Amino acid sequence: MDEIPNALTGSFTKHNxxxxxxxxxxxxxxxxxxxxxxxQNVEDRPQTSLNLYSGFGNMFSxxxxxxxxxxxxxTSLGYRNTFVGGNATLTPEESWAYDPSYATGVNNMLWxxxxxxxxxxxxxxxxMIRPTWQITNWxxxxxxxxxxxxxxxxxxxxxxxxxxxxxxxxxxxxSINRRYDIVYGDVMLNFNYNINRFDIAATVGWTGRYExxxxxxxxxxxxxxxxxxxxxxxxxxxNRLYGYTExxxxxxxxx
Numbered sequence: 305m306d307e308i309p310n311a312l313t314g315s316f317t318k319h320n321x322x323x324x325x326x327x328x329x330x331x332x333x334x335x336x337x338x339x340x341x342x343x344q345n346v347e348d349r350p351q352t353s354l355n356l357y358s359g360f361g362n363m364f365s366x367x368x369x370x371x372x373x374x375x376x377x378x379t380s381l382g383y384r385n386t387f388v389g390g391n392a393t394l395t396p397e398e399s400w401a402y403d404p405s406y407a408t409g410v411n412n413m414l415w416x417x418x419x420x421x422x423x424x425x426x427x428x429x430x431x432m433i434r435p436t437w438q439i440t441n442w443x444x445x446x447x448x449x450x451x452x453x454x455x456x457x458x459x460x461x462x463x464x465x466x467x468x469x470x471x472x473x474x475x476x477x478x479s480i481n482r483r484y485d486i487v488y489g490d491v492m493l494n495f496n497y498n499i500n501r502f503d504i505a506a507t508v509g510w511t512g513r514y515e516x517x518x519x520x521x522x523x524x525x526x527x528x529x530x531x532x533x534x535x536x537x538x539x540x541x542x543n544r545l546y547g548y549t550e551x552x553x554x555x556x557x558x559x
Contacts, residue, residue, distance in 0.1 A: 313417055314348035332438045340430040347423050373407060376400070377414050384415060384465045392470045419463040429453045442497040449489045456482040460523075478523035485516040 324338040379385050379395045386393050387400040404411070432450035439445060457480070464475035492509035 314346070314350050316344070316346050318342070318344035329435075334436045334438075336432075336434040336436070338430075338432045340428075342428040342430075343426070345423075345425045348417075348420075349422050349424065368407060368410070370410070373404075373410060374414060377411050378419070381467070382463065383467055384411075391466065394467050394470070415465070419465075421461040421463075423459045425457050427455045442495065444494045445491070446494065447489075447491045449487075451488070452484075452486040454482075454484045456480075458482075476524055478521065480522075481518075481520045483516075483518045485514075487514045488512070 319342070321341045322339070326334060326336040329335055376398070377385055379393065379398050381394055383393070385398060385400065387403045388396075390399070390403065393399060430450075430452050432448065434446065434448040436447075437445045458478075460476070460478040460480070462476045464473065466474060488511075490509060490511035492507055495504070495506040497504045
């Protein structure tokens with residue numbers, strides 16, 4: 305499934321593959337299974353337009369020349385433009401004649417849209433297998449093992465807004481890897497017996513769940529994307545484990 309986003313930049317693709325079925329291994333033994341694989345990719349995730357209406361300072365009139373702003377908000381060297389008397393710049397001849405503070409919302413949105421780049425890929429695998437043994441017509445044993453594995457890789461590239469020869473490096477590069485695993489299992493013995501008009505039902509068993517989360521982030525500290533590459537990087541890792549087991553619940557119902 306390919307989708308075209310309703311934004312000026314970015315793309316989104318998603319593919320879903322699913323397999324389900326059941327197999328009668330023997331007369332009293334049945335096996336059910338399912339497998340679902342989902343992969344999706346998002347490039348340059350659309351930016352929110354909140355800056356356009358989050359405050360009165362971002363309001364602009366209908367006479368604002370949006371095409372001209374799109375052509376002039378970035379200089380010929382690839383940095384954010386400024387106005388005469390504003391921030392220092394290597395291209396003063398391209399600066400605006402006055403401070404267009406009323407266009408800040410549009411300016412920020414354009415910069416974030418065209419100069420903040422992201423690439424996100426998510427792979428998810430959901431699987432389940434469930435054998436059922438019908439011991440008698442009133443007694444059955446069911447087991448189930450299922451898993452949900454999600455792997456996400458994300459790359460963020462933010463271009464430098466100001467010249468590195470005049471300001472400290474302000475661009476950045478980040479690489480993020482996330483993985484989240486869930487394994488679930490249970491074994492249940494089900495009793496369902498009818499005596500005249502009375503239905504007697506009971507369930508006893510065991511259930512367990514295991515979760516594991518891993519998060520790793522590596523990024524540059526003020527890496528510019530226009531000048532020389534700064535090798536200084538730092539990273540963080542995070543791991544979490546969760547697990548528990550529970551006895552099954554029993555019940556007795558008599559209508």
